[in-house]
Amino acid sequence: MASHDSGIPNTGPENDAEIDSSDIEHMNSFNLVSREGAQSVIKAVELLVLAAAYSPISQLTLSPVYGSIPSSNNHQRILMAAFLLAWTAKTTMLTYFPRNSAAFLPVLAFAIPTFQFYLFRYSRRLGLEYGPMITESLTCFPLVVLSVFSAGTLLDSINLGQYGERVKSAGPAIASYAIFSVAQKASAYLIKQQIGSSFVFTRCGLQFVIATFYALLFPSKLLVLAALPLLHSASLNVHVPLEETTTVLNATLHALNYSLVARQESVTGYISVLDNLQDGFRVMRCDHSLLGGEWLQEGKSILPSLKEPIYSVFVMLEAVRLVESEASERHPVATDDEKKALVVGLGVGTAPSALIAHGVHTTTVEIDPVVHDFATKYFNLPSNHTSIIGDATVFVERVRKAPGHDTYDYIIHDVFTGGAEPVELFTEEFLLGLSDLLSKDGVIAINYAGDLLLPSARLVVHTVKSVFPSCRLFRDDAASLEADATTNDFTNMVMFCRKSTGIFTFRDPVEADCLGSQARRYFLLPQHEIQVDYFEGRDGEVTTLKRGQTQVLEAYEAKSAARHWEIMRTVLPDVIWEAW
Secondary structure, eight states: OOOOOOSOOOOSHHHHHHHHHHHHHHHHTTOOOOHHHHHHHHHHHHHHHHHHHHHHHHHHHHHHHHOHHHHHTTHHHHHHHHHHHHHHTHHHHHHHSOTTGGGGHHHHHHHHHHHHHHHGGGHHHHHHHHHHHHHHHTTHHHHHHHHHHHHHHHGGGSOOGGGOHHHHHHHHHHHHHHHHHHHHHHHHHHHHHHTTSSGGGSHHHHHHHHHHHHHHHSOOGGGGGGHHHHHHHHHTOTTSOOHHHHHHHHHHHHTTTEEEEEEEEETTEEEEEEEETTTTEEEEEETTEEEEEEEOSOOOOSSTTOOOBSOHHHHHGGGGGGBOOHHHHHOTTOOSTTOEEEEEOOTTSHHHHHHHHTTOEEEEEESOHHHHHHHHHHSOOOSSSEEEESOHHHHHHHHHHSTTOOOEEEEEEOOOBTTBOOGGGGSHHHHHHHHHHEEEEEEEEEEEEEETTSHHHHHHHHHHHHHOSEEEEEESSOOOTTOOTTSOOEEEEEEEEESSOSOOOBOOOOHHHHTTOHHHHHHSSOOEEEOGGGGTSSSSOOOOOBTTBOHHHHHHHHHHHHHHHHHHHHHSOHHHHHOO
């Protein structure tokens, strides 16, 4: 039979082959990454996440030695410099670094705790300005540089050429920084929620977890180099909370006549209790600050468990009971068993313990469960009170909104911790909440620890006075005649305030007020008054501190924290702070 051309194109296998061969290159141009490349991208993301997770851990390890604020001053700049160096110098680094340089990451990560152990010994010599920066430049910085550089080489497998040269060169760097930033914030949040819950969530425990993940990502024979730093960390590094290393720590402290009673990491910082074996006192530490202390010898207190406090400011806070009000003028020796007190910030429990001893129905609010636990176990905080473990801002807001809410005759606001004031607790909104909880004739005592020569002190005073119209201010020591703008005037300033206007006075304490305590006989009655107009004649606009607008106070806190660091180094030896 004769064949006829139907005019229909031939779609047989021969032409299919022609179509596939002609289009395959065009189709591959839209394939961003091969299967092998996808594995490289996943590994690059994992590297960025690990480096980002190390960022908050690095700051945590510095805070017991330098304080939380100084440790964070240059942290973000160091991370940014590491990121920029890794991307801008990637081509140059490829010339001098082997492509498998990521194999060194686990070794470096395992060695960092040992590097820090020796670097912290020079904290006094390095100083507060350069110490944190130098320490991170030799530990966190190279880890981030090498991690980002290795991630960058792995991301070279992505085909972005069809989107233009600009996207090809900048796209991976921008995406990497976005991943790094998100992972940094997420890890900081997670660590804050879990810190101190187990060995894994201690500062050194987290360092070892990160190092282990690096080792799982890049297993190699080089890991044998990590054996020595691991052995050091397990046996000699006093920062690692193990039984053997704690024994080494106590041997170090005993040489200075100190002894470690307990230590634990928690939400506000590294918390420890230390005994001075020579002078006979006990203190509680939070990072690079002290929360309070007491003498160990038995005093002549009414209650054997009520020891003599070693810091006068905590005794002065108890003077809320001495303020003369209309009711107290009618009943000068009024009993306290029908009165209620709210204490925001616990410390070692000096003031609340005294209020409880006087029969005042006391409620304490403390954000750190470890501080409350240590105050109970090692400073004899009585159990017959209401204890709230949580954020004071949440507690105050909840109580003030409750129908027919409680009011308090006394409120003590004492929240200095870790070398800084929680700025949210000095905002006008929070103080207004406390005002709502204060009874009509009640008294509030607000302790502000800072440099009175800085504008931050003026800001706090004006904010307090905007809420409480009647205030008297006292410092816990006599003002230095040499204090001026070129030096500093760091002190504890206690502001006693009432809701009503008019002048108020303090009655002279009687023996019952002192609870048999010599310290209370000397320091219970406030002595060193600061005239309110002391803060009036300074340059600058008079403002109050608003929620969400605390940047001004935070900026000045950095200067105040630096001066506080110097003071703490005179209170306890350098080794105590370095051997956390």
